[in-house]
Amino acid sequence: MSKFQDLVIQNGREIAVRPGDHLFNQGDSDSNVYFVKSGILKAYYIRADGKEHIKSFLPEGSIIGSMVALVDDDPCSFSLVAVEDGAVVGLPFSRLKEAARQDIGLANVLIDFLSVYGKRKERREYELLSLSPEERYSVLLEGMHDVAERVNQADLAAYIGVTPQALSRIKRRIKS
Amino acid sequence: MSKFQDLVIQNGREIAVRPGDHLFNQGDSDSNVYFVKSGILKAYYIRADGKEHIKSFLPEGSIIGSMVALVDDDPCSFSLVAVEDGAVVGLPFSRLKEAARQDIGLANVLIDFLSVYGKRKERREYELLSLSPEERYSVLLEGMHDVAERVNQADLAAYIGVTPQALSRIKRRIKS
């Protein structure tokens, strides 16, 4: 458990969520960071044509927030919704950042958080750029096997970047 | 010009580069951050099958480093090479991070750097996940028109995530 997570848990506000409950929607102003105590969240974009693409699944233990909203108070670039019953803890990031200007300990906690975030995005970028949908599915199974079993096919497909039909074909190909 | 850039420029070591010169290779241990004074760098992966995929182009004014190397001293996950004559300034990140533990001003400079990095990766993730190759090409033309003109088609294609032939077809489609 990182210091940043401790900090969020101890100072944040706990929220119970049910499947379909949104923490925020694309376009909202919400500069909270959220820690997932239980359940799974998904972060997703809605494109102009209505298609949904999933940025990431956030199982228990994850930390999430819209970076552009956290950093610049811009509207959130994606939506955050629960896919299972669970509990999350929310904490306003702006206050954190303010406090960090004075508090060296807090500042270093923030640095750790941002570093981990950057690493996660770097890996995701690699997967999207260098792996085929089929390979991305395999990576997902290896790295987040539990998530893969708790999330429906449509969402898995939207995470990998294909349609549910294509995912179905991929699974058949892999089996044989 | 951000404080972080100033800091790198003033404390770093300047390096002249020619096209093809590598700052580091995939797998190297190199925890330097680099500021691009002039020229263009490209950051790229080599996949198992030998294919090259380009993470990002770094024109003058950019800051770059392998996040996993900076944060954990892991081997770099990509290679960094110059595509034009130019000059870059390198600075060991680990020393920065050490110093930031004591220096609140430095810590906040780091926070700004990591925030900007996170935002950049978030946008790139969106582009890769939600845009077609053709749309990604359009976005590239709008956002980095100068880069598009200074880089060859093969590299542009590798950035968009298609073959040079496919990029050629895309250009033809767009023109008509």
Place this chain on the structure above:
DNA sequence: GGCTGTAATTAACCGAGGTTCATTTGTCGA
């Protein structure tokens, strides 16, 4: 058990990008 609605799979067809190879264009130095 039978009904109903949703999730998951399957099928058939289409189109975009990959692959391979050929051709054209462009650049640079002799």
Place this chain on the structure above:
DNA sequence: TCGACAAATGAACCTCGGTTAATTACAGCC
């Protein structure tokens, strides 16, 4: 100006994912 090499484009064929629609599997409920 010419020749040589690399870059860019073009053509032919193939594969895989998208699209649309139908079918199957499954869970909750009467």
